[in-house]
Amino acid sequence: MIHRYIKWGVLIVLALGAPVLMPAIKTQLAMLMLMITFALTWDIMGGQMGYNSFGNIVFFGVGMYVTAVIQRDMFFTAEEYETMAGALGAIDGTDYLTGLVIGLAASIVVCVVLAAILGAGILKLRGHYFAICTLGLGIAAAEIAGGIDYIGAGSGLVTPTFPNEYLGDRGYFFYYYFLVLAVVAFLVLSWLYRGQFGLAINAIRDDEDKAEAMGIHTTRYKTMAWCISAFFLALAGGAMGNLVGFIDPSEVAFAGATYGVWMVLMAILGGKGTIWGPVIGAAVFHIMQELFWTYLFGWQRVALGALIIAIVVFFPEGIMGFVRARWPELLGHKVDHQTPESRIVP
Amino acid sequence: MKIMRMFKALPMIWAVFAVMLAAPLPAMAKVDGDTIIFGAAVSFTGKYSTNGKHTKNGYDLAVERINANGGVTVDGKSYQIAIQYYDDESTPARAAQLAEKLIQQDGIQFVLGPYGSGLTKAIAPVTEKYKIPMVEGNGASRSLFNKGYKYLFAVLSTSEQYLAEAINLAAEQAKKDGRDPSSVTVAIAVENDPFSQDIRAGVVDDANKWGMKIVIDDKLPKELNDMTATLTKVKALKPDVLVVSGHSKGAVLVVRQINEMRVNVPMLAITHCEAADVIGKFAEGAEHTLCATQWTETMSYQDDDFGTAMDYYNDFNSIYGYYPPYQAAESTASVQVFVDAIERAGSFDTEAIRSALAATDLMTFYGPVKFTEAGNNMAKPMVLRQIRDGKYVAVAPSRFASEPVVYPRPDL
Structure with missing residues (x-):
C-alpha cells in the first residue's frame, strides 16, 4: 500500500517539479502535456470506439479562435488591437485572466455544441467513410477560417500578449495549465472507461450492429464521445493560441497535417484502446521528435518517417500492445505458468 | 493494478527526456569564447524551402565575409560570428517554438529573422517578450510594423510597396494614351497569407487613389497549384493590369498558366520572379512580366564588406553557384546591420544593442538602412523591373529606370 503511495508521490513531484528543474525546456514540457491531451482525446473515438477521426483538429482550432476573439473583443476595438500587437504591455493580469477564462468557457460551449451538431450528421457514417469525411472537415475549417476577415483571414490573428509582469513567467503558467488539463483528461477518461460509457463504446467498436441490437443507443454514445473530445480540445486550443502567440x-x-496527424500517430504508437497507451505514445513521440530536431538537423523529417514506419511494422499494436504480449504480468494479467499436464489435479 | 504497474515506465521516460533535451544546453551561449552566436529559425523544408535556402545562404555569406574581414570588434576585443540554425518547416507554430528554444535553451541573445511574414509574425511576439533584438530581412508585411514592437528591425521595404508602383505605372501609361487613369481596370489574385494580403492592400490603396476599378479580387489558397479559375475570369473581363503574388510558387504558377491558357493582359505584375527563376524556367514565356524587387545588382550601392552591389552579385554566384535573388541580399544585409549595431553599442547588453539598432544609419551594398520608430527601413525604395530578352530591366520608379516600360505586353 505504502509502495503505491510512493509511486504516486514520485510521479506528482516529478510532474510538478519538471519545469522548475528544467526551466529551459518548460515550453517543450507544456507541449508534451498538450500532446498527451491530443492523444488521449483522439483515443476516445479512435481507440475505444473504433472510429478513426481526422477531424478532431477542428475543435482545437475553433477553441483557439473563439478564445482569442473573446480576449480581443472584451477589452479592445479591432483597430486598437491591430495597432497594439495584442495590446503589448497594455493588458494587466486581471484583464488577461478574465478574458482567458471567459474565452475558454465560451470555446467549450461552442465546441461541444459543434461536436453535437456535426456528430448528429456524420457519425452515421462508418469506417473509411467516416475517416474521409472528418478529414474533409479539417480542411474545410481551415479554408473557411482563412476567408473570414473578422478573425484575420489569411493574415492570421495575434493573441493578447501574456502579461509577464503580473502573472509571472508565461512558460510556467502554460505548463501547469496543460499539466492540469492532461491530468484531468486522464482521470475523467479512465473513470468514464470503467463505467457504462466505456462498455458501450467498446461494444460499438467490437460490433456496432450487435450493440444496437442489444439496446445501446449507439448514435447517442458516439455523439457523446465526440463531445467529450471537443470539450478537452477546446481547452487545449484556447490556451495553445496564447502560447504560440x-x-x-x-x-x-x-493544423491537420501536423497536430491532426500526430494525435493519431501518438495514440497508435502508445497502443490505442488503452488509457496509458496515448500517454506513453505522446511522450515517446514528442521526445523523439525534439531529439531528431536537435541531433539530426536536416534529416529530422526522414528520421520521423522512419520512426513511423518502424512503429507500424514492429509495433502494430503499439507499445502497450507489445508490452502486453511480451510481459503480460507487468500489466497485471494473470498468466498461468504451469504446464497443461501439471494442471490436471489428481 | 494494471495502472500501478505502468508507473514504473513513466519516471524513466521523464529521465530520458530530461537528460537528452537538456544535454545540448551548455554548448551554446550568446557569446561563446570569442564567438558571437546568432540564432535563426529558417525554412529548410516545407513550402518556403526555396526562399529559406536563399535566406540561409545570405546569412552564411555575411558570416563568412565578416569573419574574413576581421570579425566584430566589441570593446576592443575581436570576435568571430556564427549562426545557430533550426528548421521551422515553414510553419508558424514551429517557428514560435523554435524562437523560444533559441532564447531559452540555447541562450541566444541575437535573433536573425526567418523567411516570410507569417513566420516573422510568429517569432516577433516571442523575441518581444524576452526583449531580444531581432533583425530580419524577409518579413515585409506591414502588419509587423504597426504593432509597436520595440525589438524588431527589418532592412527591407514593407510589402504594400511591392506592386503599388505598377499601379502608378499603369496610370502613367493610360495618361500617355489619352485615357483617364480611372478607366484602368485591375485584376488582383494573391495568396491568402499575411505577406500577399499586404501586397493586395497596397495595390488596392493605390488603385483607389486613381479611382481605378478592381474587376477581379481573388484569394489563392496556400496549396497553390492551380489558378485557371482566376485566369478564365481575366480572359473574359480583359483587365488592363493583372497583379499576382504568391511567393515563388505563385510566380511560377501564373507565368506557366498564363502561357498555357494564352491569356493576354497589357500588364502583368508579380513578385518573386528572381527567387522562382521564372526566366530560367520559362524563357520566352516570362517576357515582359513586371517584377517587384527589393534590390538589384545594377544599383549603385556599396560598402566595405562586399564592395558594390554587382560585386556581391558575382561573389555570391561564385560560392553558391547561382545569382542571388534579393531574398539573399537582404538576409546578408540583416547580419551587417546587426554587427554594425553591436560594434556601436560596444557591449553585448541587449538593451544597448537595441538602442544602437534604432539609431542605425548604414550604407550597405543592399542599400541605405535607417529604421523608423516602427522598425522598418524607409530609406530604401522598391524597384520594378521588366523581363526583356531574358534580362531584368529596371523600369520604375523613374530615378532607377534604365529604359521605359514596354506597354502593353505583346500578345502571346
Missing part, C-alpha cells in the same frame, strides 16, 4: 488558420489552428 500567432494564429494562422491552416498551420496553427486547423
